[in-house]
Amino acid sequence: MGRSADQPRVRQGDQTRVDDTGCHFLHVDMDAFFASVEIRRNPELRGKPVVVGGPENRGVVAAASYEARKYGVRSAMPMSRALRLCPHAVVIGGNHADYGAVSREVMAILRDVTPLVQPLSLDEAFLDIRGAIRLLGSPREIATAIRARVEQQLGLTCSVGVASVMFVAKIASTRCKPDGMMIVPADRVLDFLHPLPVSALWGVGPRTEQRLRALGIQTVADVALARFETLRSNIGAAAATHLRQLATGIDNRPVVPERVEKSIGAEETYLYDLVDSDRVVTELHKLCQKVGTRLRTADMRAKSVALKLRTPDFTTLSRSRVLPGPTDVARELFGTARELWTEFERTELNGRGLRLLGVRAEKLSQPDDAPEQLTFDTVERDPGWAQAERAIDQLVSRYGAGALRPAALLQRSSDATSSTPTRQIIREEPRANPAD
Ligand SMILES: [Mg+2]
Structure with a gap:
């Protein structure tokens, strides 16, 4: 329902006098989440139009601050269009691992209210507060407390919809953005809808x-x-x-407290087409590193991996393959993603370059759901890679993304994938411009 983000903010009136009896559902939605996290990191950006997204010419907007939205910039819009609308926008590539970490803090605050939290994405969730009302107060009081705690603890704002019908709470949160609260009284649902x-x-x-x-x-x-x-x-x-x-105001779905991630991926749109196969393999490795980090951040493992390619004429090709075993190890994702690439290159690509490359981890489960020892038919796994990659996660979280990278990524040759793991971790070169 992202499209409803274009609907105008409505006057909220005095929410302290609205009847919240029977409003058991909350929808909590962080305001311009990625952009707000970037502004929090760099306060000089406050008040400026900030756009988070891919490379300027071909990427799309992942998030826009409210200042940028005033110019008509919206999520999922091509970055080129966003920059025509708002040429002085500050464009930030974004740091997904950071957003994941902040998201976990947000969800932890919500789970302090009730275990019945259903995340819809990194930055929004439904809550069923039926049980919490007895302990914590009225729906209005709970919503107000959540907003205050998110702001105090995280330095970010959210908007909260409060309603007796689940999807109505979601519409309400959208319509009171940013930094708002809207209660839709149970007997006014149809008037509202x-x-x-x-x-x-x-x-x-x-x-x-x-x-x-x-x-x-x-x-x-x-x-x-x-x-x-x-x-x-x-x-x-x-x-x-x-x-x-x-x-007619009926929504019988329960709040299902489960992880929402069905897949976790990373893709890159390149300023200039990738034509060299070794270069594609290097880029593939980088993307697998990102996906591995994201899987570990989300505490998930993938059972299959998909490769997505887009040729200069905008043909999109994708194919997926079951992994040898459930994994959150980039190295293992890369092994299978590389097989898929080799097949594409041989069968369908015919020397065409690539403008986009993407890797997606699919069929996700949490480690507990899929014990490793049940993967009988796997290739022999090397636990060293899992440890090495977790060590990188820790270093990156301390010293910042891009500080470290496995040596293989600096080699740009087929021995990056040799069967002997290169455990050495060395400092990364200055980040290569995708244009080079
Ligand atoms: Mg949001």
Whole structure:
């Protein structure tokens, strides 16, 4: 429902007088999360339009501060467009490991309120506070306390929606941003929902919105009032049932306290196309290092790895393969990702260059769910790599990303993947410009 971020902030009125009886659901959403973390790190950025995202010419915006949003900059927008809208924006590459660490602090604050926390991404979560109300106070008091604690402890702001229906809490948090709280009283849910555009409903993407508009359905009220048969024959039975329920204020999903990550990946869009195979292998190794760090940060292991390539004519190719065993070790991801690359190179690429390269760890589980000793058919694993990579994590967390990197990444040759692990860790060269 990221699109609803474009909806204007609404007047919140005096939230202290709104009836919060029965408002068991909270949706907590950090404000401009990545950008705010960067501003916290470098206070000189405060008040400036800050955009977090990939290389200027080809990347996309991952997050924009509210100052940048004033110029129309939005998440998922191509960076080139963002810079046309806001030429003086401060562009920051971003540091995913940092965001993961701050996210864990946010989630820990929320889990102090209730174990029923369902993260939707790094920076937002649903809470079911039914049980917490007896101990901690009214929904309003709990929401206020969360906001205060996030600000005091983390120096960041969040917005909180409070409602009796789960998805309504999410819409409310979006509409009180930034740094706001909005309570939707249980007996006012339909009054709140019905004037909203259909795109505010969970699951209505641009295509569904277009189809609904073609039927003259513009608002949530229109969905509630339309003939069910009309909805069904145009968007299918499942979507029709789902939207009708939402439009009448029904959302029976429970808050499921689980990790939301279905996959963890890293990709890079290059300023100039990659044409040299050795260079691709080196870049692949770097991406696997990133993904390995992210897996370990999230305390997850992957059972398969996917490789994504994009050629200069924007053809996107991807393929995945099951790993020898569940892993969070970059070295092991790299072994399989490299096999996939070799196949692509041989069969489908025909010498075309690459403008984008991506690695994604999939079929994630937590270490407890997938004991290592059950992977009978694996190649012999070298626990040394897991230890070495964890040691790098610790050093990086102390001295900053980019301070250290395995020696193999400096070699740019096939012996980077030889069967003898290069355990030596040496200082990284100045970061190579992707253009070189
Ligand atoms: Mg957010």
